[in-house]
Amino acid sequence: MKDRSNVVALDPDACSTPVVDAERVASVRGSLPSEDTVQDLSRVFGLLSDPGRLRMMAALLEGGEMCVCDLAAATGQSMSAASHALRLLRAHRVVKVRRAGRMAYYRLADSHVRMLFDLAITHIGHEEG
16 A cells, blocks of 8 residues: 555645645656746747647748748748737747848757647647547
């Protein structure tokens, strides 16, 4: 039988189970990301929740470095919408820009962005059940 010496009682309205494993809860709480990290993650995932920005990322994954005009055409967005999306992606370090004269060329910031995108696609491709 499980040792109940490390069990903590909870407010009965908080959980259908009146006790929890205090050691496990303490361990999990100690390993959770900081509040600042959670806020940063929330902003990144919020940024990636927009279909237009996701199309922009997919285009950059497929096409590599591209200018705003090509990205707008590839994603079916207006120049204004593409520029706005790129500005947000750049502000959150998802894309980087290289300037050549008056032209700006965008690319994904690093391989982590590709991994996030690829993992998400793999995840949604799993069949339920």
